[in-house]
Amino acid sequence: MSVSIRDAGQEQLIVATGLYKSFGGEPILLDVGVEVFRGRILGIIGPGGVGKSLLMKMLAGLVEPDAGDVTVLGQSLQSLNASGLARVRDRMGFLFQNYALFDFMDVGQNIAFPLEQMGVPKAEITRRVAERLAEVELPGIERLFPNELAGGLKKRVALARATIAGAPILLYDDPTAGLDPVTSSKIFELIRRLHRPDGATVIVGHDIDRMVAVCDEWLLLHEGAVLFRGTTEEGRASSHEVLKTFFMETGMLGAAA
Amino acid sequence: MSSLAPTPATAEPQKRAKRPIPRQSKANRPLLYPLAAFRRGATLFLETLLWCIKPGALKRRRRQILEQLFVIGNKSVVFITVTLGVLGLISVFQVLVQVERILPDFSMIGPAFIQIMTREFAPTMAGLMIATRVGSGIAAEIGSMVVTEQVDALRMCNADPVDYLVMPRFVASVIQTTLLSIYGCVIGVASGFIAAGLFWNIPAGTFFNLQLVAYGDVVSGLMKAVAYGMAVPIVAAQAGLETSGGSEGVGTATTRAVVNASFSVVVLDFLLSGFSFLFLSKGPM
Numbered sequence: 001m002s003v004s005i006r007d008a009g010q011e012q013l014i015v016a017t018g019l020y021k022s023f024g025g026e027p028i029l030l031d032v033g034v035e036v037f038r039g040r041i042l043g044i045i046g047p048g049g050v051g052k053s054l055l056m057k058m059l060a061g062l063v064e065p066d067a068g069d070v071t072v073l074g075q076s077l078q079s080l081n082a083s084g085l086a087r088v089r090d091r092m093g094f095l096f097q098n099y100a101l102f103d104f105m106d107v108g109q110n111i112a113f114p115l116e117q118m119g120v121p122k123a124e125i126t127r128r129v130a131e132r133l134a135e136v137e138l139p140g141i142e143r144l145f146p147n148e149l150a151g152g153l154k155k156r157v158a159l160a161r162a163t164i165a166g167a168p169i170l171l172y173d174d175p176t177a178g179l180d181p182v183t184s185s186k187i188f189e190l191i192r193r194l195h196r197p198d199g200a201t202v203i204v205g206h207d208i209d210r211m212v213a214v215c216d217e218w219l220l221l222h223e224g225a226v227l228f229r230g231t232t233e234e235g236r237a238s239s240h241e242v243l244k245t246f247f248m249e250t251g252m253l254g255a256a257a
Numbered sequence: 258m259s260s261l262a263p264t265p266a267t268a269e270p271q272k273r274a275k276r277p278i279p280r281q282s283k284a285n286r287p288l289l290y291p292l293a294a295f296r297r298g299a300t301l302f303l304e305t306l307l308w309c310i311k312p313g314a315l316k317r318r319r320r321q322i323l324e325q326l327f328v329i330g331n332k333s334v335v336f337i338t339v340t341l342g343v344l345g346l347i348s349v350f351q352v353l354v355q356v357e358r359i360l361p362d363f364s365m366i367g368p369a370f371i372q373i374m375t376r377e378f379a380p381t382m383a384g385l386m387i388a389t390r391v392g393s394g395i396a397a398e399i400g401s402m403v404v405t406e407q408v409d410a411l412r413m414c415n416a417d418p419v420d421y422l423v424m425p426r427f428v429a430s431v432i433q434t435t436l437l438s439i440y441g442c443v444i445g446v447a448s449g450f451i452a453a454g455l456f457w458n459i460p461a462g463t464f465f466n467l468q469l470v471a472y473g474d475v476v477s478g479l480m481k482a483v484a485y486g487m488a489v490p491i492v493a494a495q496a497g498l499e500t501s502g503g504s505e506g507v508g509t510a511t512t513r514a515v516v517n518a519s520f521s522v523v524v525l526d527f528l529l530s531g532f533s534f535l536f537l538s539k540g541p542m
Contacts, residue, residue, distance in 0.1 A: 062409050086415045094413040100406035114414040161410075 010037035013169055013200040014059055018068035021054060028054060030224040031068070036169075041192075041201040043215035045208060050221045052204045053097060056173045059202065060094050061085055072169065090118065093162035095172040097204075099154045101146040107133075107157050108142030114165045132160040136190060152183035159190055168199030176207045188214050294495075294517075301419065301498075302491045308417070308424040318425045325429030329391050333437055336386050341441040344382060345374070345448035353457050363457060367464030370449050376474040376481075376533065379442035380434075381526050384485030387434050388518035392493035395426055396514030399497025400507040408498070418498065426490040434486030435479065442478070473537030477529065484525045492518040 014036035021029045028051040036042050036059075044052050057063040058070055061077040070077045072088050080088065093114075101110050108129050115125045133139050136156040146154055155175065163170060172191060176184035188210045195201045205211050218235050220228040220243065228235060228243050235243065308314050315322065349370055356366065399422055402408050408418050446465075453459040496514035500506045 057409070060413060062412060082417065089413055089415055092413065094410070096406045096410060098406055100410035102407055102410065103405075113416070117415045161414075 010039070012036065013038050014070070014072050014202070016055075016059060016068065016070045019055065019058055019065045019070070020067040021051070021058070021063070021065050028224055029058075029065070032221070032224070032226055034059065034219060034226075036200045036202055037217075038200055039197050040216045041195055041203065041214055042217045042219060043208075043211045044202060044204045044219045044221065045206070045211070046221035046227075048206075051224055052221055053173050055221070056094075056171055056202065056204050060092060060171055061088070062094075090165070091167050092169045092171065093165060093167040095155075095158050095162040095170075095175055097173040097177055099146070099158040101154060101158055101161070103146050105145075106142065107138075107144050107146070107149070110146070110157060111142075111161045111164055114161065118165065128164060129160075132164050135193075136160045137186070152179050152187075155179060155183070155187060156190070159187065159194075163194045166196075168196050170194065170196075170199065170201045172201070172203045172205075174205050175203065176205065176210065184210055297499075298491055298495050301423065301495050302487070304419045305423050305427045305491065308420045309428060314420070314424065315428065318420070318428075321421070321425035322428050325425045326433060328394070329387070329426075329429050329433040330437070332390050332394060333383075333387055333433070334440070336390055337383055337437050337441045338444055340386055341379065341382055341445040342448040344378065345370075345445035346452045348378075348445075349449035349452040350456065353453065357457075363453070363459050364463050364466075365469070366453060367450070367459065368466045368469040371446055371465070371467060372469040372471075372474055374442050374445045374449070375470055376477045377526075377530070379445055380438040380478045380481040380485065381522065382445075383434060383438040383441045383482065384489065384522040384526075385519055387430065387437070387485065388489045388492075388522050389515050391430065392489050392514045392518035393511050395490055395493035396497040396500075396511045397507055399423075399494055400500035400510040401504075403498060403500040404503055404506055423490065423494045423498075426494065427487065430490040431483055431486035434489070435482045438478065438482035471537075473533060476537055477533035480533070481526060481529050484529060485522050488521040488525060489518045492521050 012035050014034065016032065016034040019029050019032040019034075020027070032051075032055060034042075034044075034055070044055065046052055054063060058065055059072070061070065061072070061080075064078070073091060075084065075088055077085065077088065101107075102113065105113065111129045111132060112125045115128065120128075129142065130139070133141065136159055138153060138156055138160075141149075141153075141157075146157070149157065159172075159175070162172075170191075175187050175191060179187065184207055188207075191201065191203065192214050203211060203215060212232055215232070217231055218229065219226060220235075222242055228238065228240065230238075238244065349366065352366060352370070353363065356363065399408070399418075402411075402422070408422075411418050411421055450459075450461065450464045453464050454461070493514040496510045496517065500510040502509075
């Protein structure tokens, strides 16, 4: 089911239609549609195992859907060859749920990697890595290896790597999973700061209390389909049983009260 | 945001199985697994070759290639020294025990042993050792990168995993398997001589005689070493890249890599031995 958001004044940076994916004959996503508009922050929420991270990977072209199409910046990912996909990914940053830091590289090399792949001169890479580390409040840890860092620090390093290239489209897969409340708040503050008004941000998460302060729009996945899409106010106003239960349990309705 | 039209709150949740489940591909049928795996392996091999011949690719990945040369050599050299050393000792000892019953003359034992070491034992034993020692390492390393999403992160940073992970291991493996086969041949022959000299007093001049070693034997041995050096990292990397699940998946991929890489060495040995027998010169060096 694709729920359409009509907003003629906004340009869509990501459009996904009719996404279907099954594993071993078991359908996970059923006809899911997503639209992400320029300047907006979309929060994708839903119960665990519903296919949120899978959907996120489809938006980045990392997982191919069995059916449906993903268009990013006007280009259909399914029709692109490797170099075309690379050009689109140059304009995307992705924060992975489990950090996905390269364990054979130190922090500095991890953050510098996207810039190296883009052929940025070495001196500029060094400067930008130092700047970005300062921005995520981890200055001077370039020489440490990921296995020497705690979870919150790893997340911030992964955030620095995802955003160092200055990509307009940023995808965050559960950015605060397993983190303490203070670190979670810092991460969301960074996400808000790093969001570009001319770009778009998509956040998959469960930390709805903190996501409320950041997200403009919501997409609720339920049983493999889009159950709701709209603004925070529209979510709170809904009388749909599943929606109410989900938002109540996650504190979103409580925040409104 | 007033123009947004959310899903009507009263709408029933989406019903499952709205679309028919796509039919399973033919490759999912158990009998066709090996064929599908072979096709994927061949595709990976061609992709890796394309990355190798891309202008500047080897220079760009020089650091990773040097690292892998060190890793593969470091992992295998002791293993190959011990294996081929023991194999040389035991083979010559057992052959001499049998030959002693039939022939009074041991002068051809050394030349025959050098010939079989050159064309068969050294490259194939080195290939099998590299299949187990290095193949398992490649599959485990790439497999754990897959399950921890590091391979996806490479893709998001526009680094092709074949270029970044497979190609350096492929190049290093071809070089090291060839060098280690030559080294293994020297170790095997030297330890064979120890058995021959110690227990049967065969002089070095009689044992180290190359009269039976033809050009074809040398070419056959080198050809096998290069072929194994190509096959092992491809088979292992394929197992690693196709890892699914968590640590159990990495374990399964590692086992699959060792079994398939060893199997590919044996099959290649059979094919290349036949090729050498039919087409390569048997003239003396």
